[in-house]
Amino acid sequence: MDWGKVKFFLGEVLRNFTRNAGMQLTAIGTVAITIVLLGAFLFVRAALAGFGNQLMDQIEISTYLKADASSAQIASIQHLISSDPRVLSVDFVSKKEGLAELRARTRGEIDTSLLTENPLPDKLRVRVREPELVPAVAASIRRIDGVDNVVFGEQVVQRLLQLGAVLRRVGIAVICVFLAVAGIIISNTIRLTVFARRREIAIMQLVGATNTYIRMPFICEGLIDGVLGSAIAVLVLAVAHAALWPRLLEALPFVSLPAAAYNPGLLVGELFLAGAAIGVVASWISVGRHLRT
């Protein structure tokens, strides 16, 4: 290892960085703002997706059985449904249990003691492995002999599936726009620093420095801008999250927002990666414009 070379290189990067402090601050600020927006967006998207998944997980297919079904017939239907690989679980809920559940859910608002007989049929509660499979499984259950009716909140499932697809597509588009805008601004900022050093670049080219070598300090500069900007952004996001999240939970008591819908470590990692990538790509492009001989 030639420490003299390392020292020279780091010295050049540092000199570059401190000499154009104003421009560096602009670049870092741009990265920070972009990453804050990106982070907030990713967070909201993750929370929405987590919320959606939670709803999806609660979706079950209520399979109401014909009133005259014998217990042997019920057992065979139960067996038939659970042999489907898409099905996670099948629970038998007798009409008695069904009534108890109804009572519990309505919290006594309906006076069930008025009923002279239990109007509920026996049912099978079917859970499916993936929300997307619910409609198909429901359709195949409906065809089984001895099944009276099948209910699964068809519209809710369709809406949630659509929401998920839209979120994915819009999300990718929004992220691309964010990164492109930040890239352009940073690329312009670094072009100014390249312009400020054009004499140096000309001399480097004159004495036979390779383009890669000339590029390297600028790429490092972009990398530092990106990482510092991301660090500021992550800090801002963390503070905002700590301040706003408890209030949000308080404001929406009936919605059980999933705390673990996103992985904070992963999100921070993604944001740093995005910041660093913007910095490197932007500086690569802006130096390239000055290198064509």
Add this chain to the structure above:
Amino acid sequence: MISLRGVSLTYPNGVRALDHVSLEIGKGDFVFLVGHSGTGKSSLLRLLYREARPSSGEITVDGIRVDKLRNGRVPALRRHLGVVFQDFKLLSDKTVWENVAFAMQVTGAHTKDVMRQVPRVLDLVGLSHKSRMYPGELSGGEQQRTAIARALVNNPKILLSDEPTGNLDPANTTEIMELLLRINLKGTTIVVATHNQAVVDRMRRRVVRMEDGRIVTDEERGYYYLGLGQGQVLSG
């Protein structure tokens, strides 16, 4: 060492800088390129270090076909060449030592070699005692000597200089020309573009005279103005 065959250069704006120029310069030669401003001296030098590409013709420098050289190979060519300019092109925020070392460091040279080579060339140009000073603290002659040291630090076989004494007073001019002569005596091929009559007439070296992008005369021991010397060799 340097060979141009039928070289023409037309700039994108339509100006014809060079018109069918042919020139041979041997190893260890000392050549003056003379002529008025805008006659193509600088353009010719620019072609040699591949700052410009000829519109037509063949250029060979130290065995490298410069006219066909790919962009990626230009750094390799430049390491065989030293180039010196009228405006010195020094970095004002680096010391003399750093300016000279810079030329080696940016080519990825080992620190060991930098530490050996930089004092050697600073000694050659007589600036060892000013190695820690900044260009702004030096006289014009000293700045040009720094630039020459930088041009020599990678041990080039050829030193190109474009009006090296253009910004200097007569005393400094003499100093620089004597330095170039010393470097030439060590075997380095030297090409100097100049319109300094006194320098050319005193040195009595090969003089290539240019007019309107063409070489009009090429004398072995020439003067700045045609007809002052003896034994003129007129060539195409």
